[in-house]
Amino acid sequence: MIADKWSLEKDSYILFLGRIVPEKGVHYLIEAFKRLDTDKKLVIAGGASDSAEYYESIKQAATGDQRIILTGFIEGRELEELYSNAYIYVLPSDLEGMPMSLLEALAYGCCCLTSNIAECADVLCDESGMMHGVTFRHGDVNDLADKLGELLVDVGKVRKIKTGAAGYITGRYSWDKVVQATLKLYRGADK
Template identity: 50%
Template sequence: MRILMIGHKYVPSREGGVEIVVENLATRMASLGNEVLIFNRKRKDYPQINEYKNCKVENIFTINKKSLDAVVYAFFATLKARKLIKKKQIDVVHFHAEGPCLFLNLLPKKRKTKIVVTIHGLDWQRGKWGGFASWILKRAEKKAVKYADEIIVLSKNNQEYFKNKYQRKTTYIPNGVEKAYLHEAEIIKNEYNLEKDSYILFLARIVPEKGLDYLIEAWKKVRNEITTNKKLVIAGGDSHSTEYYQSIIEKVKNDDSIILTGFVEGQKLQELYSNAYLYVLPSDIEGMPMSLLEALSYGNVCLVSNIPENTEVINENCFVFEKGNIDRLRHQLKKIINLKIKTHEDMIIPYTWEEVTNKTLDIYRGK
């Protein structure tokens, strides 16, 4: 099959969950003999490439500005897809996330090409977008419902949403995760003086909907109530939320119990997962959190907000608290620190990328 991927920022990248999903699907599909084309965004801060792991890559024009980047890319990517469809050069166009679906109505109505959309979460709910941007994202969601041949959702909660609001049938295919291998604390020991079980880890994009404000406030209360040598490590970069990221820096700058690492990848990322005492994800909104899946694959004990997208994937060794309830988060953190739990014993892989790839290919084939 000839497959086109649209909607991410850049491959290869760990900038967000969409990028991880596109990279894993595209490269695995290519390894199975499919012709895969990836539309990266053409930006100054992204190296321009033409090939990646047997996938062809085209760099699509955009404007490097928060308010215009995604919509400009989506417009030109959709126009390019339209040309390929008209020339019968593509069998499947797979859009990722709601925003890139804004121009689906521009695609040919009479076509043999299948249009597939993966909903990575209800993007219009995310705190980083203002009122007008949220309205645009809701329009894009409706375009996906109207024009997509197939819609894939990552959570049962989102599946119910599309059924109840639009009476639209969707297919539930969760994100995958690779088998993890534990690493001793080397880089993180040298850079941050971190050792096994010496810290609590938050690892995600630094954006409002991840609930980091709750965690910082709850952590400071815990530190006032009990004596502990543990640190809170906040790992992640901003995603169109520079002002919010700066506000987090201001909140933690005078607290030596909090370490802000910035964006991490490679061995440093692996070491952070491998040696954390507890992984915390206090999100208000998720699609299906890649960082939580990865934390589970490393055997982390996890503490998460009780939104369905989180509770669908955790196991019996994990803890929950009421979304947005700082006092309950404080209570759970304090309890878990005092429990002296054993970590990294049960390395859970809920879904493999091979399973996810095969299920997605079945959607392409109409099975």
């Protein structure tokens, strides 16, 4: 489906998937990507939400670089294919709650590169302090470009992160663990 629609093959693209709003930092990603000498594409998947002006600025920033693909809102099988076949998933946010798209990307076995804000870094870092992805200094386009460039060259590192991603995230955020943590919280509130 994604091969026919956008000429995307496995590991041929970097993926951002989320709402196209300023706090997601898509403008950083486009600027950093344009600095890279790569044949990989940058796929920006998501809708404008309530910030049509920002979405227009993203479309303008992507103009002229044939490697950048804006898909619009994605769901269903296309969403699954985009996650499953991405070389790297990038979330360059300045602000997040619990980033569901990051959890989904990890569950699909993506190598994830995120800004180092706590909401993203905490998802990637397990209890022992081991990172299950890569972070860059939020808002720092130079650092983002450097980290992207490193991952584009270090296929072994990307493969290693991908291999452990799904097991890590499904173990950390299993329903049983979430239910137990919720019950513990509620029981503590009774006191």
